[in-house]
Amino acid sequence: MYAYDELDRTLLHERVEEFRDQVKRRLSGELTEDEFKILRLQNGVYLQLHAYMFRVAIPYGTLSTKQLRALAHVARRYDRGYGHFTTRQNIQFNWIKLAELPDALADLAEVGIHAMQTSGNNMRNVTSDQWAGVAPGEVEDPRIWSELLRQHTTLHPEFSFLPRKFKIAITASEHDRAAIKIHDIGLRLHKNADGETGFEVLVGGGLGRTPFIAKTIKPFVHGRDILSYVEAILRVYNQYGRRDNIYKARIKILVHELGIEKFGKEVEEEWQQLRDSALTLDDGAIEEVRSRFSYPAYEKLPHMPDELKQAAHDPLFERWRKNSVFPHKVQGYSIVTLSLKPVGGPPGDATAEQMDVIADLADRYSFGEIRVGHEQNLALPHVAKRDLPALWKALDKAGLATPNVNLVSDIIACPGLDYCSLANARSIPIAQELTRRFANHDTAGLIGRLHINISGCINACGHHHVGHIGILGVEKNGEEFYQITIGGRADEGAALGTLIGPSVPYGEVADVVEDIVEAYLALRYSPDELFIDTVKRLGVEPFKERVYATR
């Protein structure tokens, strides 16, 4: 956990007071809606279909139990008793009142949480691997660097009015759980031949209307230079990114139009001017931030405790353990994913009561720490294996032990037309219907790893381009239709999915997905061949033939 110091806390309070003043000036009419809009967006406040929506940052996906309880409090006190975890380590509240927002922000500031730059054309929440610091084989904890970047990007005097939003993600593992290749800047932490820490820097990834996978701009940037290098990229983008067309304003378009070589050359020239400056991080500065992260005092525990051996006789426990429990870097401990995808539920939602239960369980079993992943699930990062059976019972009681992590019903979805003013079509009911179709966990287990992503419009908040099966809602003559792609992925092998055929109406989406899954089961080489690998081996055609033969 990173502990805020007096300076971090002061800045947060100053920010809340500034926003309180801005809301006051808006309510009195001193600020026009056009002027206020940008200010509220920079504090995470959108105007949605029914009400204001409030997006709170969970930097690099790490939460303390105190913080999670504060989120539960906001859900209860200012909203309708629940929150929605997003694909970028944020949580959204959908029914907040403008006049109460400053108070909600002040309550969150008490526990070191903020909503700064969770929307607007500025640098957004810096995200990372939800297993940071506990994943086996990790190069080093990427959150140290995420926090350095969080601070550097917060209220940046040069880059708070960019052409468009700007997202940075960091991973330090071979397997990319932070989806860095679909970010404006993706950072892969690794070591050079001299054993020094640095980053492969990728740039220009992003989804939306014109999706691109990020390209490598520099294979190794030394850790001490990461702020100046990021600053160089931002400066080139701030000056030359397009501002004439909102759909062409992301850095991916600039990178695409210039080409990565030319863009890289511009950045390099800028960086040569910037690299030896106050932005260079000396060891003391890095150490300063590192020292504010605390780590649990792990016990020396057996690999296979008796409690686990006994519980193995319970098939329900075993099914959950095999699905939701993952190896930890310390012997005797596990990482436990908490599925927020119950059968028939909206993906990523948690009630205030569930948040409180999770906080209590994290205090008891996970050294008071919770993680949030881009898949819209939570994780307890330090669970002793001997505690797994007891934890499972408690989670199951709270509806948080659905054994579907990484399976077909672990769906990523945006809020869609049920909430969002940009959406063309509903996302949540499609996800709910699919979880019912695949409610049989044994069947889902048989199908294996399969990611379905749903977006209610081309803005792609549900990351449909990179779903193994991607579902995109479009509007056709006033009706909801859905385009379906297959073969996308968001990890280290990131790829965009391919359209499988003509769009289908709302009522047929679940049938089509079932047909695709059936086609896969018939086509796969062996039960070990994942859906995504079958698509890669065979291409779209055999799927298309089977799905559209009868349509």
Next chain:
Amino acid sequence: MPLVKNGKIATDIYAHVADGAEIPADGAILVQAARFLDDPEALLRRPGKVGVVWPNNRDLDELVPYLDRLAAVALVFPSFRDGRAYSQARLLRERYRFQGELRATGQVLRDQFVFMLRAGFDALDVKKEKDADAFAETVKRYTVFYQPTGDGRTTALSRRTQLRHSESASP
């Protein structure tokens, strides 16, 4: 439109020369970039200070050779949402060491004052009277800054490092 200079409401000594208008024989003038580049030497020779209004989409390279003879550069925010002039301001101050008046013009509003000062502006053509009146209290909003910029405010990181050194030095 009130001018706030060095923290106080001030009289604008510059005559704003509209495109095509005659250039006064003496006194301080603020001219558009294209007009200035037509014959910079002639303008710089005349008695009186010269300031140039530089658009936010024009490369600074053309202006740099004249910086040490210019009394002011005015950068433009066509909308407060367009942040290009922040980069230009920092480049002028931090890279090209421009010492003259650096003025923000256009849609200059209260909620961007701190960003502008941090980027190196020392004169703001404030759009609303009320915002200009609130200048002093607005710029006190923040006392903590994460990024090092040319305005010289101490960053959080260096304050922490200093604190740590003083702690470890004490008995």
